[in-house]
Amino acid sequence: MTKRFDLIDMQVDGPHAVNTLAATGVPGQDGRVDDVQGTAEAVEHGWYAVRSVFQYGNAAPHVYEERITIWRASSFDAAVVMAEAEAAEYTEGVDRVHLGFAQVHHLSAEPGHGAEIYSLMRDSNLPADAYLDRFFDTGDERQGILPG
Template sequence: MDTQGAWFSIRCLFRLHAEAPATYEERVTLWRASSPAEAVTLAEAEAGEYAADVAGEYLGLAQVYALTDEPGHGAELFSLLRESPLQPAAYLDAFFDTGDERRGAPIETSEG
């Protein structure tokens, strides 16, 4: 590890109070730190500032991921493993595609 520390990504969860109905935001930020605990400390301090800026609250969830790649094109920035008995479509519906997500315009890919 170099003298600046390793790279860590931190996933934090927020509730935005100015939104109705209740809106939650998941946010992943990138930190250079000497340990996962230091990275979480840095991210949580920034999370408090961010929550104040967006009239929301930081919900106290900080999940840390130590990057094995140097940040750059194609580097893995976050990974979370979850065990579930759900089949793929039900899993996506339960955790990622509930129908309540806000999305930008569809991204066109070469796959159609």
């Protein structure tokens, strides 16, 4: 399966400024990025939220899971590398696969109570109700108490 890194770059003025990187391909110039969690370099660069998508099983209907994890890293690429490693652990011994999709958001402040940990902005001609139905409330979400 081809890895897809869909990292979006948007600069928006105002209270909801988004600082996210645009790139497609494998992170890091040489294919590797050092894990800098907990180092002075990571503290200097801050926190990143990485949104990843997983698929459970092979039979239709497919179940997809979106997860957002946060990482203290030196760069967008370093955050993706750490999230990819965690995704590999997350899929071990379970009937789910990581789809190789990552969207990264650089947090503008330390994570804490009420802090924004992820933001994605999308252009659409859909009115609000149709937009929510199309992307967030399709009726197929597993919300509330999960069975089992």
